[in-house]
Amino acid sequence: MKNLNRKNAIVMGIGLLMLSVAQIAAHYNPNMPDSYKGFFMGTGLGIMILGLIKNKPKRAS
Numbered sequence: 001m002k003n004l005n006r007k008n009a010i011v012m013g014i015g016l017l018m019l020s021v022a023q024i025a026a027h028y029n030p031n032m033p034d035s036y037k038g039f040f041m042g043t044g045l046g047i048m049i050l051g052l053i054k055n056k057p058k059r060a061s
Helices: 006-028 034-053
Strands: none
16 A cells, blocks of 8 residues: 555545535435435545555556
8 A cells, every 4th residue: 555646545535525415415414314424425435446456556567
């Protein structure tokens, strides 16, 4: 993880931000449907995983 590219770190940060926003919104609005919370949490997690997958170093040819 120490050689994480800046672009991929930003992508992972956006995913983490989406996870946090979903948790905070669900905490302060108890009437929020679970589908909204699940959508935002799933999207945030998917974006974070995408940032990790795209971080693979290029092979020397």
